[in-house]
Amino acid sequence: MDYTLKCGELVDAEKVFDEMPERDVVSWTSMIVGYVKHQCYVKSLKLFKTMVCDGETAPSAYTFSGALGACSGLQALKQGQQVHAHVLASGFLGDDSLVLQNNLLDMYSRSRSVGNARKLFNSMANRGSIAWNEMMSGYLLCDEEVEAFKLFASMVSQGVKPDKFSCAIGTDACAGLASIQQGIQIHAHIIKAGFHRDLVIGNALVDMYAKCGCVEDAKLIFDAMPSADAFFGLP
Incomplete structure (x- = not known):
């Protein structure tokens, strides 16, 4: 599925994903990130929400990164804050989480929430x-x-x-x-x-x-x- 996404065959990737009897974190994340790469931000966020509500597979840092990319593309502050809350609850915002912190900065900046962006920026150790x-x-x-x-x-x-x-x-x-x-x-x-x-x-x-x-x-x-x-x- 990841291969078809890289080749730009989004429809084929969706079909493979939908027909999978079981989905692990890699398959969920590949689809969420793939939607972002194709600027299908709404689909990406809907799939992330389905993954979270399903509750069987915990999102990884890469999953959150993809969801935040979708929020940035939509300039969707409310949804971005919801993803931020999930990130915090999952414990992924340690001192070594520079990529996720940068994703959050991008989301808040593109959503024109510079107050939240600066608060996060000031809290970053590195x-x-x-x-x-x-x-x-x-x-x-x-x-x-x-x-x-x-x-x-x-x-x-x-x-x-x-x-x-x-x-x-x-x-x-x-x-x-x-x-x-x-x-x-x-x-x-x-x-x-x-x-x-x-x-x-x-x-x-x-x-x-x-x-x-x-x-x-x-x-x-x-x-x-x-x-x-x-x-x-x-x-």
Whole structure:
């Protein structure tokens, strides 16, 4: 069944799943995650609910990850909080549960519940760049660019190395604020990290300088960007 899902044969996978005399956690999880991969978020959540109500098979961390992915796709805060409650009851949110914590951050951020996202973020003993990026993205989704930039600055001050996604989010925050001073600071991080040749970063920088009124700087960066043909290896 997992093979058919990977091949994109969702209908065949559903048929196999429905005809199974017994289902273990792997088969339930494969179907729940498969629905998410095919953006069938409602079906994913319905199947998760059936699994929980059935009560014969306990969800795994991967099952919860799939259900949270469905909630993120739907921006369904209420359902996400219900899944969060199941996660807590199952005892999967220890210090080594970074993936699930990141899934929860993504769900709360996409649902524009930054208060809950920040509460979870602050409680995390170990934060990788993904957690920082999810939290900053959540602030941007709620038009809280100041908080997004503050978090980027905090990330740097705490010795966490921003990746290209962190830099793109930070640059977008500066664009929203039309703050050239902070934008230049992030641009310096981008150059130091060697991200300045990245197309996504380049577009973010062009947008930031243009919104800050620095049209000449925006044009210089645009002219220095690799073309789309070069990016895709075309002649």
